[in-house]
Amino acid sequence: MKMGRVIGSVVATRKDPSLEGVKFLVVEQLALDMEPEGGYVIAVDAVGAGLNDTVLFAGGSSARQTDVTRDRPVDAVIMAIIDSFDAYGKTTRLT
Amino acid sequence: MKMGRVIGSVVATRKDPSLEGVKFLVVEQLALDMEPEGGYVIAVDAVGAGLNDTVLFAGGSSARQTDVTRDRPVDAVIMAIIDSFDAYGKTTRLT
Amino acid sequence: MKMGRVIGSVVATRKDPSLEGVKFLVVEQLALDMEPEGGYVIAVDAVGAGLNDTVLFAGGSSARQTDVTRDRPVDAVIMAIIDSFDAYGKTTRLT
Amino acid sequence: MKMGRVIGSVVATRKDPSLEGVKFLVVEQLALDMEPEGGYVIAVDAVGAGLNDTVLFAGGSSARQTDVTRDRPVDAVIMAIIDSFDAYGKTTRLT
Amino acid sequence: MKMGRVIGSVVATRKDPSLEGVKFLVVEQLALDMEPEGGYVIAVDAVGAGLNDTVLFAGGSSARQTDVTRDRPVDAVIMAIIDSFDAYGKTTRLT
Numbered sequence: 001m002k003m004g005r006v007i008g009s010v011v012a013t014r015k016d017p018s019l020e021g022v023k024f025l026v027v028e029q030l031a032l033d034m035e036p037e038g039g040y041v042i043a044v045d046a047v048g049a050g051l052n053d054t055v056l057f058a059g060g061s062s063a064r065q066t067d068v069t070r071d072r073p074v075d076a077v078i079m080a081i082i083d084s085f086d087a088y089g090k091t092t093r094l095t
Numbered sequence: 096m097k098m099g100r101v102i103g104s105v106v107a108t109r110k111d112p113s114l115e116g117v118k119f120l121v122v123e124q125l126a127l128d129m130e131p132e133g134g135y136v137i138a139v140d141a142v143g144a145g146l147n148d149t150v151l152f153a154g155g156s157s158a159r160q161t162d163v164t165r166d167r168p169v170d171a172v173i174m175a176i177i178d179s180f181d182a183y184g185k186t187t188r189l190t
Numbered sequence: 191m192k193m194g195r196v197i198g199s200v201v202a203t204r205k206d207p208s209l210e211g212v213k214f215l216v217v218e219q220l221a222l223d224m225e226p227e228g229g230y231v232i233a234v235d236a237v238g239a240g241l242n243d244t245v246l247f248a249g250g251s252s253a254r255q256t257d258v259t260r261d262r263p264v265d266a267v268i269m270a271i272i273d274s275f276d277a278y279g280k281t282t283r284l285t
Numbered sequence: 286m287k288m289g290r291v292i293g294s295v296v297a298t299r300k301d302p303s304l305e306g307v308k309f310l311v312v313e314q315l316a317l318d319m320e321p322e323g324g325y326v327i328a329v330d331a332v333g334a335g336l337n338d339t340v341l342f343a344g345g346s347s348a349r350q351t352d353v354t355r356d357r358p359v360d361a362v363i364m365a366i367i368d369s370f371d372a373y374g375k376t377t378r379l380t
Numbered sequence: 381m382k383m384g385r386v387i388g389s390v391v392a393t394r395k396d397p398s399l400e401g402v403k404f405l406v407v408e409q410l411a412l413d414m415e416p417e418g419g420y421v422i423a424v425d426a427v428g429a430g431l432n433d434t435v436l437f438a439g440g441s442s443a444r445q446t447d448v449t450r451d452r453p454v455d456a457v458i459m460a461i462i463d464s465f466d467a468y469g470k471t472t473r474l475t
Contacts, residue, residue, distance in 0.1 A: 001326065014175065060346065066301050066358050074096065085296065086293035110271070111255075200462055253442065254445070264459075317420055350454075364396045364454075
């Protein structure tokens, strides 16, 4: 998993039928200092994430292991919203 | 998933038999400002995408979770056509 | 998938038993202008590709969805030989 | 797999229900000279790893092949703690 | 697959129980001119590879398609030892 920040969403009415009702969020990838790493991913929301939330997202077949994404053609999922994390002895609180 | 723009297509008559009738599109990857990121992917079309459409594509085993791609040797699929998206508070309309 | 050019082959007599008779080809990855992108992959041939052919190859678990590769420890397969492709309004014929 | 060093952990109370009780660790990726390679991954701990441990981690669907991670939406797992390794004829002891 | 050279091994006594008896080798990735590409991977040996052997390794779920690796949390496997390869009309013999 990587850390990311929700910065937007995508609207798509023509899509694979299995994706009806699925919410696509735009996530920028974050470094451990909370700065953007320069990339983004469009991930399905499985946990009710909102704009500016700092989240964990998973990719590949692992992205299909939630009730929202199972058997669907999606390769990235937000599976947790981060409250805080420690890195190099420093704690960062996000909520 | 990533955002991409359909910029062409591929014709291949010699191929794995399971790929008969499958449409291969050339997709350039887009950054959030709609500029090309420099890479491309050949993706199977599962939603009737056409030239210049802005699309979502998925990779890996997730690319096989549509009726068009199931059990076939393809690792990228267009699974949605984007109408609009928000990023950093700005809305981009595409249709 | 990506486009590649077959530039050679690999001989390996000590290998996983399931790989008996499998043909390993050296493929250089191509950009859309047909220039090498700088990387290579060793891919299993599932379509009778030969030296200098321009091909499509797929990676990951999708590489195992052909009769030649099913249930075998290979992560790249040539699943089509390209006749021609269009990109940015220009057609490139290869056969 | 890659080698990494455990440098922290992540707390997330809102998450996919299947992730209750799962421990998320922050792992920096290491080069063979034990210097950080510049990237990080958030990995699930399957072996009781602790801060500053040097570990092996696996990604993709392989990350779900432990009792801790099976069928869960996680794409990285710590599956071993390294005691020592040899590279280029030099042995590095870590415990 | 990619070509690599076995340059060492890893010892890990605390690990997922399914990994008992599995041999972890350090593999540096090779370019087609046999020079290191700069990266490394820790791969499970499925073919009796030894120090300095030039090998083929596969990643992702494909790494689990050998008797040694099946259902285990490993994402890279050495599945062949290279005798020779051709590239750009030049043959390189390794054994």
